Amino acid sequence: MPIRHRPKPKQGRPRGAASFHAPSAVAFGTVVREARLEAGISQEALAYMANVERSYLGRIERGLSQPTLYLIFKVAASLAYDAATLIDFVQKAMVETDE
Numbered sequence: 001m002p003i004r005h006r007p008k009p010k011q012g013r014p015r016g017a018a019s020f021h022a023p024s025a026v027a028f029g030t031v032v033r034e035a036r037l038e039a040g041i042s043q044e045a046l047a048y049m050a051n052v053e054r055s056y057l058g059r060i061e062r063g064l065s066q067p068t069l070y071l072i073f074k075v076a077a078s079l080a081y082d083a084a085t086l087i088d089f090v091q092k093a094m095v096e097t098d099e
Contacts, residue, residue: 019066021066023097025063025064025067027063027090028060028063028067028072029061029063030061030093031086031089031093032046032057032061032079032086033061035081035086036079039080041079043058043061046075049078050075050077051074052071052074052075072086
């Protein structure tokens with residue numbers, strides 16, 4: 001019996017698929033901005049502490065970019081939070097905007 005070779009799956013998202021979820025991006029950005037301001041940290045200083053570009057952090061805070069899991073860990077640590085606590089704040093913010 002001959003062996004059938006399957007083609008390798010294409011990498012990346014399928015054409016037309018989107019992973020950006022605006023409500024969660026806006027909620028995360030709002031929570032990060034509020035935590036940063038409460039801590040008295042400038043955007044530039046937080047970007048330096050999290051080792052990300054300041055302009056990217058600005059896009060995150062404005063809800064224009066979807067953060068990766070790794071970025072969430074870095075930002076949370078820079079703000080002296082666990083990632084779980086930061087995500088809990090984001091989840092609460094999303095629930096408040098639904099009401």
